[in-house]
Structure formats: C-alpha cells, structure tokens
Amino acid sequence: MLTPAPSTSDRAPQRVKHPRVLSIAGSDPSGGAGIQADIKSISAHGGYAMAVLTALTAQNTQGVQGVHIPPVAFLSSQLDAVAADISLDAVKIGMLADAQVMRAVGDWLAVTRPAVVVLDPVMVATSGDLLVAEGAHEALLELLKFTHLVTPNLPELAVLLNQAEAGSWAEALEQGQQLAAAHEVLVLVKGGHLPGEECPDALVWPDGTHQEFRAPRIATKNTHGTGCSLSSAVATLRAQTGDWVESVRLAKEWLSGALVTADDLGVGSGAGPINHLHALWANAPAAAGTFSDELWADCAPQRQAIFELDFIKELAAGTLESKHFAYYLAQDALYLGTYSRVLARASSLAPTEEEQKFWAQGAQNCIEVEMSLHRDWLSQFPLESPMGPVTKHYLDHLQAVACSGSYGEVVAAVLPCYWLYAEVGRVLHSDYLSYSGKHPYGAWLESYADEDFSRATERAVAIADTAARHGSAPERERMRAAFAHSAQYEVDFFAAPHRRVDADLGARRD
Numbered sequence: 001m002l003t004p005a006p007s008t009s010d011r012a013p014q015r016v017k018h019p020r021v022l023s024i025a026g027s028d029p030s031g032g033a034g035i036q037a038d039i040k041s042i043s044a045h046g047g048y049a050m051a052v053l054t055a056l057t058a059q060n061t062q063g064v065q066g067v068h069i070p071p072v073a074f075l076s077s078q079l080d081a082v083a084a085d086i087s088l089d090a091v092k093i094g095m096l097a098d099a100q101v102m103r104a105v106g107d108w109l110a111v112t113r114p115a116v117v118v119l120d121p122v123m124v125a126t127s128g129d130l131l132v133a134e135g136a137h138e139a140l141l142e143l144l145k146f147t148h149l150v151t152p153n154l155p156e157l158a159v160l161l162n163q164a165e166a167g168s169w170a171e172a173l174e175q176g177q178q179l180a181a182a183h184e185v186l187v188l189v190k191g192g193h194l195p196g197e198e199c200p201d202a203l204v205w206p207d208g209t210h211q212e213f214r215a216p217r218i219a220t221k222n223t224h225g226t227g228c229s230l231s232s233a234v235a236t237l238r239a240q241t242g243d244w245v246e247s248v249r250l251a252k253e254w255l256s257g258a259l260v261t262a263d264d265l266g267v268g269s270g271a272g273p274i275n276h277l278h279a280l281w282a283n284a285p286a287a288a289g290t291f292s293d294e295l296w297a298d299c300a301p302q303r304q305a306i307f308e309l310d311f312i313k314e315l316a317a318g319t320l321e322s323k324h325f326a327y328y329l330a331q332d333a334l335y336l337g338t339y340s341r342v343l344a345r346a347s348s349l350a351p352t353e354e355e356q357k358f359w360a361q362g363a364q365n366c367i368e369v370e371m372s373l374h375r376d377w378l379s380q381f382p383l384e385s386p387m388g389p390v391t392k393h394y395l396d397h398l399q400a401v402a403c404s405g406s407y408g409e410v411v412a413a414v415l416p417c418y419w420l421y422a423e424v425g426r427v428l429h430s431d432y433l434s435y436s437g438k439h440p441y442g443a444w445l446e447s448y449a450d451e452d453f454s455r456a457t458e459r460a461v462a463i464a465d466t467a468a469r470h471g472s473a474p475e476r477e478r479m480r481a482a483f484a485h486s487a488q489y490e491v492d493f494f495a496a497p498h499r500r501v502d503a504d505l506g507a508r509r510d
C-alpha cells in the first residue's frame with residue numbers, strides 16, 4: 001500500500017533552484033520528442049527530471065510507426081509512487097493517448113494538486129501522425145481545471161475550441177483568448193505553424209490580456225519536439241522564477257539556441273531533434289580535436305616567442321626597467337580603449353543574448369581596466385607616450401575585422417588578447433608565487449590571478465568553437481587568419497617596450 005500523496009501545504013516553495021519536475025508523457029525512442037525531450041529540456045534548465053510514461057511509441061525522425069498504451073492502472077501506480085515520495089515543484093503533461101489515460105491523470109491531479117501544471121495538449125506529431133485517439137479532446141478539456149498553463153499549437157487550439165484552424169496571428173490570439181476565458185486558464189498560443197519570417201508566441205490570460213514573444217524563424221527542418229521541449233522548459237523555469245512571462249521569455253530564447261544548433265546533431269533523415277544541451281556543450285571545456293585546439297596548436301611559435309622576450313623574462317625576475325614597464329602600460333591603455341569598441345562590435349553581432357551580454361561585459365571591463373591603468377599605474381610615470389606602431393597595427397587589424405568580418409572572425413580576432421594574456425598571466429603568476437622577497441611588480445603580477453578573467457577566457461574560447469562549428473569552411477579559414485594575425489601582434493606588443501624605448505626615439509617614439 002502506498003503512502004498518501006503530499007498535501008498542498010507540503011509543497012515546496014515557489015522559487016526553487018533545482019526544481020523537481022515530473023513529465024507525464026509518451027516515449028519517443030528516437031530521443032527528439034516526448035519524455036526523452038522533456039528530460040533533456042528540464043535538465044538543460046537545471047531541473048531534476050522525472051518521467052511517468054503514458055504510452056510508448058515506435059517512432060523516428062520520419063514518423064510514428066506504432067503506439068502502445070500500457071494498462072492505465074499501471075500509469076496510476078507510477079504516478080502514485082512518485083508523488084508519495086517526492087514533492088513536485090512542477091508537472092508537465094504531454095501525450096496522453098486516449099480518454100482513459102486522461103481521466104487517470106485527472107484523478108491523480110485532483111488529489112495531488114501540483115504547484116505548477118503545464119499541459120501540452122499533444123495531438124499530432126510533426127510528421128502528421130495522430131498521437132491521441134479521435135474524440136478524446138473532451139476528456140482533455142476536463143484536465144484544464146487542474147492546469148495552470150496550456151500550450152497548444154494552432155491545430156490543437158482549433159480542436160480544443162471545435163473551430164477551424166487560425167490562418168493568421170490575429171486569429172490565433174483571438175482563439176487563445178476564447179480558450180483562456182472559457183476555462184479560466186493561462187494559454188500559450190504558439191505561432192510555429194504560421195508562415196512568415198517570425199515565430200511569435202503569446203501568453204493569453206483569462207481576462208483577455210496578452211503578452212507577445214517574438215523570435216526570428218530559424219531555417220531548419222530539425223524542429224521535432226519543439227513543443228515538448230518548450231513546455232518542459234517553461235514548467236521548470238516557472239518553478240525557478242515564479243513568473244510566467246520571464247519563464248516563457250527565457251524558454252523561447254533557449255529554444256532559439258537549440259534550433260540554431262539543431263543541424264549540428266545529424267540525427268536521422270527526417271525532421272531531426274533540436275539541440276537541447278547547446279548551452280552546456282558551448283561551455284564545456286574544449287574537447288580534443290576542436291577548432292580552438294587547432295588554434296592553440298597553430299600559435300605555439302608565438303607562445304614560445306612571448307616567453308623568450310626580455311620584457312617577459314625581466315618582468316618575471318623583477319629586473320624590468322620602469323621605462324619599459326611604463327611604455328607597456330601606456331600602450332596597453334591606448335589599446336584597451338579601441339579593443340573595447342571591437343568587443344562591443346562582437347556584442348552587436350552575437351547570435352544569442354547570452355553572448356551579446358558576454359561581449360558587452362568584456363567591453364565595459366576594458367574601459368574600467370583602462371581607467372584604472374591611468375589612475376593606479378600611469379600616474380606614477382609622468383611620461384607621455386603616444387601610440388606606438390605595434391599598437392596601431394594591432395588596432396588597425398582588429399578594426400578592419402570588426403568593420404567587414406563575420407561574427408566568427410571578430411571573435412577569432414579578439415581571442416588572442418584573452419587567451420595569450422591569460423596564459424602569460426598564469427605562468428608569471430605562478431613564478432611570482434615562488435619569488436622570495438619583495439617583487440617590484442608584485443601588485444601587477446598579483447592581478448594576473450584574476451579568476452573572472454580566466455573564466456571569461458574559457459567562455460571566449462567556447463564561443464569561438466561554436467562560431468566555427470556554425471561557420472562554413474572558408475569562414476573558418478578567415479577565423480584562423482584573424483586569430484593568427486592577432487596572436488603575432490600579441491608577441492610584438494610585449495616586444496615593443498624594449499624595441500621602441502631602446503631605439504631611443506626620444507619624444508617621437510612612434
């Protein structure tokens with residue numbers, strides 16, 4: 001005998017970092033839709049995913065070959081087993097197969113009353129195959145009284161209202177308003193089935209108000225499971241944020257990333273799956289054989305050259321003359337002012353909001369570092385230093401790429417400044433830790449151990465890998481060239497203080 005389900009008062013609080021999210025749905029063995037998509041989507045959003053199976057399908061990216069519905073009593077046993085032991089922060093409901101299954105889920109919802117219930121009224125697969133018994137939609141409507149958000153696509157919205165399918169976004173919104181008002185439920189109207197360059201969605205409240213979410217339509221045939229994945233994402237995010245609008249906004253942004261990178265997966269020959277884990281994989285440390293591995297290997301001569309420079313050796317040993325250090329700092333400050341603008345250009349070209357924010361943050365950091373160079377360091381050296389030739393050539397190169405290059409090329413061009421600087425910092429900082437006595441450049445070398453900067457470097461490398469994956473072969477070659485030029489300028493930049501100052505060019509140093 002199972003213990004009774006937790007009562008409503010036993011429910012977890014509204015905002016949960018790792019919500020326990022149960023998907024009640026059908027299985028898609030090809031992994032793109034149903035339970036399998038739900039688990040990936042919930043996990044991608046930081047939720048703990050659980051799954052109760054309503055039906056098994058024999059299905060792949062080309063279509064559904066069969067549906068098996070296990071005994072409904074066993075479905076109820078699964079539901080009771082989970083709810084008896086685990087507090088549920090959110091429930092997502094997908095394929096329910098027939099009216100009997102719907103009634104069993106309804107009975108369970110009536111007792112369990114989860115804090116968040118998102119119902120995706122799955123009826124037809126992307127392939128056109130039927131996933132619900134004819135006429136079962138009456139029983140589906142019964143479930144709306146336990147539902148907080150229902151997420152129909154346009155054909156499903158029409159069936160639920162017993163009307164013809166909306167032919168325009170305005171008609172779709174009108175139907176969403178009817179459904180929301182008739183059942184006192186929040187409706188997410190999805191415009192994926194409409195033609196056009198955009199895929200609009202809208203949250204519609206029972207009082208007729210609505211909030212639209214717009215996103216460009218992504219050109220891919222790999223859209224299998226978008227509805228399942230979106231509804232699971234929204235359920236998870238709602239438990240985390242406590243806010244429907246924010247949840248849909250975030251879920252849609254994530255979905256765009258999953259669609260943009262869907263073609264990378266190469267799964268099946270029909271409508272393939274979306275890339276649920278795109279953000280995780282973009283952040284994963286570069287695996288062997290990635291584009292960034294190749295870039296790193298390609299710049300081995302430059303890395304070696306940097307550590308053989310007098311500037312670096314003397315900086316490490318504490319014997320660097322202050323005139324060389326002052327020249328370097330002055331050029332660095334001049335460099336950062338323009339480098340910041342190039343990072344802002346990367347931000348303006350970025351394909352996702354996360355990358356846009358990342359580069360904008362980098363641009364802001366550069367200005368702050370430039371200001372602190374003037375305030376904390378250059379004020380100690382009363383020497384005026386105009387822009388040197390290396391600084392100028394390096395910036396000319398970066399600006400040329402920023403003007404006419406693709407996003408990937410701009411990312412590749414700015415990468416050596418992150419990556420080689422981080423590498424120099426790593427080595428000099430560990431040398432400094434074993435230095436005995438007071439190091440004249442101690443405060444400077446200590447700043448090299450900045451964890452935020454090394455995290456930013458890892459992210460910049462991951463972004464370059466993603467951009468390379470999405471780019472064509474000629475674009476990857478241009479990325480490689482942009483990176484190589486910048487890497488060489490990094491060497492020249494560290495070499496410049498000795499070359500320019502020791503050339504004794506007096507006030508006309510450039």
Ligand SMILES: Nc1ncnc2c1ncn2[C@@H]1O[C@H](COP(=O)(O)OP(=O)(O)OP(=O)(O)O)[C@@H](O)[C@H]1O
Pocket residue numbers: 124125126152153154190191192193199200201215216217218219220223224225226227228230252255256259
């Ligand atoms: N090509 C696309 N580009 C961008 N967003 C899309 C695209 N296709 C669908 N979407 C989005 O995917 C989500 C699901 O939309 P859709 O209207 O296709 O629902 P669905 O039919 O239930 O999904 P499914 O394809 O899983 O059956 C919506 O947010 C929609 O805007």
Ligand SMILES: Cc1ncc(COP(=O)(O)O)c(N)n1
Pocket residue numbers: 025026027028033034035057059094095122124125126127131223224225226227228
């Ligand atoms: C088990 C299951 N659940 C849901 C869908 C709908 O997803 P899509 O419309 O993308 O095929 C599906 N194909 N299979």
